[in-house]
Amino acid sequence: MSKLKLAIREEKTAYKLLLPAFIILIIVAIYPLGTVFYTSLTDKRFAGTEETHFVGFENYKRLLSFTVKELPPVMASSSPIDKLEQEVDPETGESVYEKAIKILPRKPIRYKELVQFNLFGKQYVIGATDPDFIQAIGNTLQFTIISVLFETILGLGIALVVNSNFKGRGAMRAVMLVPWAVITVVSARIWHWMLQSSRVGLFNTILAKFGIGGGQIAFLSEEIWQIPSMIVIDVWKTTPYMALLLLAGLQIIPMELYEAAAIDGAGKIKQFINITLPLLKPALAVALIFRTLDALKVFDLFQVVLGSREYSMATYNYYQLVGNRAMGYSSAIGVIIFIIIFAFAILYIKALGGVDSSE
Amino acid sequence: MNNITMKITQKALFCFVLAIIVIYLLFPFYWALNSSFKTEAQLQMMPATFIPRDPVSGNISFSLINYKSIIQNQEFFYGLINSSIVAISTTLLALVAGSFAGFAIGKLRFRGKQPSMYIILAMTMFPQITVLTGLFAIINTLKLEPRFSMILTYMIFTLPFTTWVLAAFFKSLPTGILESSQVDGATFFQTFYRILLPLTAPALVTTGLLAFIASWNEYLFALTFTTIKPAARTVPVAMALFTGYIAHQEPFGEIMAAAVVVTVPIVVLVLIFQRQIIRGLTAGSVKG
Numbered sequence: 001m002s003k004l005k006l007a008i009r010e011e012k013t014a015y016k017l018l019l020p021a022f023i024i025l026i027i028v029a030i031y032p033l034g035t036v037f038y039t040s041l042t043d044k045r046f047a048g049t050e051e052t053h054f055v056g057f058e059n060y061k062r063l064l065s066f067t068v069k070e071l072p073p074v075m076a077s078s079s080p081i082d083k084l085e086q087e088v089d090p091e092t093g094e095s096v097y098e099k100a101i102k103i104l105p106r107k108p109i110r111y112k113e114l115v116q117f118n119l120f121g122k123q124y125v126i127g128a129t130d131p132d133f134i135q136a137i138g139n140t141l142q143f144t145i146i147s148v149l150f151e152t153i154l155g156l157g158i159a160l161v162v163n164s165n166f167k168g169r170g171a172m173r174a175v176m177l178v179p180w181a182v183i184t185v186v187s188a189r190i191w192h193w194m195l196q197s198s199r200v201g202l203f204n205t206i207l208a209k210f211g212i213g214g215g216q217i218a219f220l221s222e223e224i225w226q227i228p229s230m231i232v233i234d235v236w237k238t239t240p241y242m243a244l245l246l247l248a249g250l251q252i253i254p255m256e257l258y259e260a261a262a263i264d265g266a267g268k269i270k271q272f273i274n275i276t277l278p279l280l281k282p283a284l285a286v287a288l289i290f291r292t293l294d295a296l297k298v299f300d301l302f303q304v305v306l307g308s309r310e311y312s313m314a315t316y317n318y319y320q321l322v323g324n325r326a327m328g329y330s331s332a333i334g335v336i337i338f339i340i341i342f343a344f345a346i347l348y349i350k351a352l353g354g355v356d357s358s359e
Numbered sequence: 360m361n362n363i364t365m366k367i368t369q370k371a372l373f374c375f376v377l378a379i380i381v382i383y384l385l386f387p388f389y390w391a392l393n394s395s396f397k398t399e400a401q402l403q404m405m406p407a408t409f410i411p412r413d414p415v416s417g418n419i420s421f422s423l424i425n426y427k428s429i430i431q432n433q434e435f436f437y438g439l440i441n442s443s444i445v446a447i448s449t450t451l452l453a454l455v456a457g458s459f460a461g462f463a464i465g466k467l468r469f470r471g472k473q474p475s476m477y478i479i480l481a482m483t484m485f486p487q488i489t490v491l492t493g494l495f496a497i498i499n500t501l502k503l504e505p506r507f508s509m510i511l512t513y514m515i516f517t518l519p520f521t522t523w524v525l526a527a528f529f530k531s532l533p534t535g536i537l538e539s540s541q542v543d544g545a546t547f548f549q550t551f552y553r554i555l556l557p558l559t560a561p562a563l564v565t566t567g568l569l570a571f572i573a574s575w576n577e578y579l580f581a582l583t584f585t586t587i588k589p590a591a592r593t594v595p596v597a598m599a600l601f602t603g604y605i606a607h608q609e610p611f612g613e614i615m616a617a618a619v620v621v622t623v624p625i626v627v628l629v630l631i632f633q634r635q636i637i638r639g640l641t642a643g644s645v646k647g
Binding site: 007009010011013014015017018020021022024025027028029031032033034035036039046047158161164166170172173174175176177178179181182183184185186187189190191193194198199200201202205208209215236240241244245247248289293296297299300303304313314317318321322327330331334335337338341345 | 373376377380381383384385387388390391394402403404405406407455456457459460462463464467468469470472475478479482484485486487488489490491492493494495496497499511512514515518519522546547548551572575576578579582583586594595596598599601611614615618621622625626628629630633636637640641
């Protein structure tokens, strides 16, 4: 058989072998992605009889429009005209400003209040056409950045400890796999129970012993505790995964480098900065990318523990689809999540010098 | 002498750090186990106790009531069966399609190899939530069975990964094997089946386990697709929507017992295959 014929036969075989995988991926990923992009430009309802209209970027406008407006102070009606004084709430003693609802624009879509803040003595309000979604983006970014940061630090610490030589290292690695293997929903439920708002929960029991919170901290219903609680749960669940990836990276660093450095009189800290960190960079980069992109998609944890009390981007998408039957709207959310994740991936690859170059 | 004391202190400190890490990683699981043996009255005790104790006398007292009630819980039972069907089928399908594609990418020469590789790699980071709406629409229009839909859609996160890891594995096999069997007149398919597949058994076990665990854990698609047919719910969905027989409040005792029941087999599996799993988890990161 001629070489050319063999090459052609090989190529044909390759295409045949790739066919099933590509057909499956087209059906479950690429085609639905296309329909989601298109649907996001319509006002399609799910399982409804309403007619679907093409609305252009209307869904995106509704999701993302926000505005900052200054709230003028309310003048006390009792003060003389030439010496106006701001009215003060007699109960709280705080200055009174105009109500946000009067200041925020109502047309073409009504802006609702997201948050108020004070800057240089002036009161401002941020209004958004969909404050829940803007809040969800904020929640998700906060969750992602802080939890990935903690996971990296803790994971690196654990990896360094486990990387040293000691009896029972194998057992230790097995223990590290346990949180990773627990179903996310199950771990969310377990932590949900540990974070109960009275002393039936573990955390309130322990904190009350140290005299903190009186055993009454509402970790999951009070707004300031919600996102930190999510972060604590996620850090527990995924730090081991991070540690395993970093451990694998540590294990390919040749011991001779450390020995040589020790002979040159470099201390442990110097060795860590000059040898460990640079050589760990590829493994660290991959671990960071995996974890960040995963955290941006967070769904299980938020849906199980917080339900619709506080949203992540993914749970908001789910509630718009299943709860509100707003298909066009939820498609637009999906596209925005896609773009944010894509942006993060590009950002990482640029910042960390690319994954490919480490090959 | 001073040197020896230093060494002992260092060792003690090291053991202490290790102990803290182990407690941190295992404690939530211990707490679930502890709570699963408590009755409703014991669960409501304040402060919470670290071992199940009688509310009145304070003596240690274990109860199996939660386990009894989840054994009788039909939804939980069906959840286990549905999860097994879905996870096993997903794993097999991903391994078959993934080993085909992995072999092509890892061992064969063809035009368009580079783009195919990049598409597969990009797919491993694909956000499932983005296509949720599109998939749900297709499933509803075609009236697909939820379990079948889950198996098919779980390919999004199992197939690219499986293909990628197996491609790297096939690539590492010596090309000589391939060529000698070609000389013997075997077709590529025959070489693949008779020679390469047996050699790849360890890699198949690794990727298969990871695909199985990922499908066993999946929640977003399972929750969405089973809204129309609750009988098809998998374990994570059943766990999330758990409503017990006894209490009006959330039945945390039963939930904890269920958590123990679904976690123990997975933990056993993980402990048996820990080497393979760690190899699989880190396959992408170290080789680059």
